[in-house]
Amino acid sequence: MEKMYRPLFIEVDLGALKRNARKVKNYLGADTGMIAVIKQAAYGHGLVPVAQALSDEGVDFFGVGSIEEAVELRNNGIKNSIFVLTTVLPEFADLFIEHNIVPTITDISFAKKLSKAAVKRNVKVSAHIKIDTGMGRLGAYSKDAYKFIDGVKRLDNLCLDGLYTHFPVADSDPEFTRKQIDIFNKVITQLKNDNIRFNYYHCANSAAIANYKDSHFNMARPGIILYGINPSVNKDLDVEPVLSLKSKVVFVKKIDKGMSVSYGRTFTADKSTYIATVAVGYADGYPLALSNNAKVIIKGEAFKLVGRVCMDHIMVDIGDRNDISIGDEVTLIGKEADSSVSAVDLADWAKTIPYEILSRLSLKIPRMYMIK
Ligand SMILES: *Cc1c(COP(=O)(O)O)cnc(C)c1O
Numbered sequence: 001m002e003k004m005y006r007p008l009f010i011e012v013d014l015g016a017l018k019r020n021a022r023k024v025k026n027y028l029g030a031d032t033g034m035i036a037v038i039k040q041a042a043y044g045h046g047l048v049p050v051a052q053a054l055s056d057e058g059v060d061f062f063g064v065g066s067i068e069e070a071v072e073l074r075n076n077g078i079k080n081s082i083f084v085l086t087t088v089l090p091e092f093a094d095l096f097i098e099h100n101i102v103p104t105i106t107d108i109s110f111a112k113k114l115s116k117a118a119v120k121r122n123v124k125v126s127a128h129i130k131i132d133t134g135m136g137r138l139g140a141y142s143k144d145a146y147k148f149i150d151g152v153k154r155l156d157n158l159c160l161d162g163l164y165t166h167f168p169v170a171d172s173d174p175e176f177t178r179k180q181i182d183i184f185n186k187v188i189t190q191l192k193n194d195n196i197r198f199n200y201y202h203c204a205n206s207a208a209i210a211n212y213k214d215s216h217f218n219m220a221r222p223g224i225i226l227y228g229i230n231p232s233v234n235k236d237l238d239v240e241p242v243l244s245l246k247s248k249v250v251f252v253k254k255i256d257k258g259m260s261v262s263y264g265r266t267f268t269a270d271k272s273t274y275i276a277t278v279a280v281g282y283a284d285g286y287p288l289a290l291s292n293n294a295k296v297i298i299k300g301e302a303f304k305l306v307g308r309v310c311m312d313h314i315m316v317d318i319g320d321r322n323d324i325s326i327g328d329e330v331t332l333i334g335k336e337a338d339s340s341v342s343a344v345d346l347a348d349w350a351k352t353i354p355y356e357i358l359s360r361l362s363l364k365i366p367r368m369y370m371i372k
Contacts, residue, residue: 244334262307
């Protein structure tokens with residue numbers, strides 16, 4: 001690793017990642033494959049190291065968020081199947097063939113370009129079609145699915161390997177999610193009646209994997225659960241957090257009663273106390289919304305963040321702990337002795353979701369990979 005002058009870093013426990021992947025795989029069982037979702041730099045954990053570790057663990061299929069990510073994996077020697085989980089502008093269809101990437105088809109003009117490029121190179125290209133059963137984002141609505149799929153089917157040199165859909169509320173609304181599973185099944189049956197079959201049918205994200213066994217079909221798409229965040233209460237999937245965010249104390253001072261801390265003067269000491277300044281801020285992805293509303297761990301003990309989060313500093317009230325000094329480690333996300341702060345805690349405090357906390361951790365923060 002490059003020399004690190006600013007003491008802010010991320011630890012990624014690839015051992016925990018692999019154990020989580022094994023747990024999810026065992027839970028899915030032998031008949032269900034998995035597309036490990038590693039979009040947005042593997043939810044902030046680092047694209048290539050995560051892909052490499054999962055590949056070593058036997059995961060053979062990856063889901064990414066862009067052609068850029070797929071090409072980055074190829075350029076780093078990843079040979080596994082790579083699936084782009086979103087739709088791409090038609091003019092870039094050719095790149096899927098050039099880099100051996102599996103596209104999502106949601107749009108006929110893209111499908112036509114893809115077919116044309118495949119014919120020109122005299123190859124067959126594998127693709128998955130996405131339909132909309134209630135997400136309201138990408139793909140034909142289920143009632144139009146048959147016509148759309150039939151249209152794509154007629155194009156040359158496309159190998160339609162998969163049919164999939166996505167859930168908006170698999171963590172919170174059983175009625176809506178059950179209805180979606182039902183719709184997906186009906187579309188599959190209707191297609192089968194007309195002899196249109198796919199090798200893979202998939203819809204389950206992490207929450208659906210945990211909450212709905214009948215959503216597994218023969219492929220599932222776990223994302224956040226691989227990183228140790230279980231969006232359900234399913235105890236069979238007691239995954240471990242993979243990422244820790246750490247910094248160090250860069251300054252300590254005693255302030256008197258009545259003195260204020262940070263921009264906006266939103267914190268005023270009601271008694272004399274020690275304040276530690278820590279090198280992390282909103283530019284690193286540590287949300288401004290945590291101002292006066294987060295805990296950090298120093299020497300195994302939790303302390304309160306006070307005042308506004310700055311661009312690259314936070315301040316922590318360490319009370320009368322005059323044994324804390326410059327250079328002491330600060331855990332912002334992670335576990336230390338009996339104290340822990342999870343990405344879910346930060347999300348709750350900042351009124352957001354753990355996905356946003358993890359994926360917005362700046363890519364400039366050095367990542368250290370280890371196996372614990
Ligand atoms: C991100 C994503 C997933 C993974 O979702 P998690 O909730 O992280 O498991 C699955 N499928 C699609 C289409 C996605 O975009």
